[in-house]
Amino acid sequence: MLNHLDVQYKNDILETIIDSAYEWIVVVNTDGNIVYMNKNYCQFLEIDRNDAIGQHVTKVIENSRMHIVAQSGKEEIADLQYIKGNYMIANRIPIFSEGKIIGALGTVIFRDTKEWNKMSSHIKSLMPKLQTYLLDLEESNGAKYTLQDIKTVSKPMIELKEKVKNIASGDISVLIRGESGTGKELFAHSIHRLSPRSHQPFIKVNCGAIPEHLLESELFGYEEGAFTGAKKGGKKGKFLLAHGGSIFLDEIGDMPLNMQVKLLRVLQDKEVEPVGSVKPIPVNVRVIAATNRPLEKMIEEKRFREDLFYRINVMTLKVPPLRDRPEDIRHLTEFFLEKISKRAGKRITKINDEVRKVFDQHNWPGNLRELENVIEAAVHLTEADKITISSLPESLKDDPKILIGQLSLKEILEETEKRIIKRTLEQFHQDKLEAAKALGISKSSMYEKLKKYSLGYVD
Ligand SMILES: Nc1ncnc2c1ncn2[C@@H]1O[C@H](COP(=O)(O)OP(=O)(O)OP(=O)(O)O)[C@@H](O)[C@H]1O
Secondary structure, three states, rough: OOOOHHHHHHHHHHHHHOOOOEEEEEEEEOEEEEEEEEEHHHHHHHOOOOOOOOOOOHOOOOOHHHHHHHHHOOEEEEEEEEEEEEEEEEEEEEEEEOOOEEEEEEEEEEEEEHHHHHHHHHHHHHHHHHHHHHHHHHHHHHOOHHHHHOOOOOOOHHHHHHHHHHOOOOOOEEEEEOOOOOOOOHHHHHHHHOOOOOOEEEEEEEEEOOHHHHHHHHHHOOOOOOOOOOOOOOOEEEHOOOOOOHHHHHHHOOHHHHHHHHHHHHHHOEOOOOOOOOOEOOOOOOEEEEOOOHHHHHHHHHOHHHHHHHOOOOEEOOOOOOOOOOHHHHHHHHHHHHHHHHHOOOOOOEEEEEHHHHHOOOOOOHHHHHHHHOOOOOOOHHOOEEEOOHHHHHHHHHHHHHHEEOOHHHHHHHEEEEEEHHHHHHHHHOOOHHHHHHOOOOOOHHHHHHHOOOOOOOO
């Protein structure tokens, strides 16, 4: 139980806080009579606090509406109020106790509009600068995408996005797996952006694209004079650039074995040794890796180190291919169509039913990247407001699956055979013997088929 001294002690603390507050504060009861006014407000109004308390608020403060709010219960925020030759910006907030209105609290935040104008123009001038800093930060930080950029209506993808929210804040290594073009990079960016390291750098390394002899200096940097052609002053490697932030090791399955050993050492010892240096430098990075390779099989074949696999694979995210999330095909088609046609300055809003069918039945080996490219090409080829089958690339139209439901199995097989022969002949510049050899059939069999399909190549 609180004793009298405790209550007095708390009251004194509260009184000091309220009295020294920058704002001017007044409290009225439901009759509109002042029950409290802080020291600063009394000084401004040149009134003794004891004289103010008990008086109706309209007698003490010009143009006050406190008594109205203490009756209506409706708050008034940032209202302009003219007091003693100045416009004030006032907030009036009703006070409730046990569900009943018992009065109102009034605060004046800025003493006059001049001060407000000064403040707001200061803020306005700061905004573009802030924007530039944010853009700079984003650029140097390198992580452009967030979870909102990963468009999906598919359940496993929605669950994956949820998983990202749960694991992003931890500092654990994440391995993102999935076919090419499924969106692995978007997930890597999102993890970084949701992590406590989000204001630190995000550095991407494409382990498959950097020539083997340059990979070590790219990753760990080099000292001045480390080799002929080395830059003056040396070069910082990607690990040191990522210090404090995250490093995204894309295509890690393509990293040569000797580099895998060096990478493992860095991850274990948390220090890097630039080429030509003997002094290791401590480094603090979170590792996010991605691959479309079958790492387990590569371990069996001794093409990927098992110890490195366990280091990077503390948590796995498996991004499903587009063909396993058919609901996303339609959703992402709409999304890409809107995005691309807007960018191209066209108004293409519709997609022919036949095109939808082709999309639904296509295998999408290149996943979302392929879908995006197909729509990009179609948008540029289309003059009307609708995408039709004629604007699709041949490879898509050739997919025999689109014939299911239209032809019998025998007819589909024959149609496919015809297309393959035609394409092989094109590849071998109409040389029938070479084409027959490539297809593993005899010369006579080739002639028979040319005749059967009326390909018009029979001599
Ligand atoms: N869910 C999605 N919503 C919107 N765009 C997406 C989505 N997934 C992928 N994309 C787009 O598809 C393209 C490929 O994505 P991304 O580069 O992340 O794939 P990836 O799996 O990393 O491919 P790779 O293995 O070839 O590096 C990008 O242009 C990306 O913006």
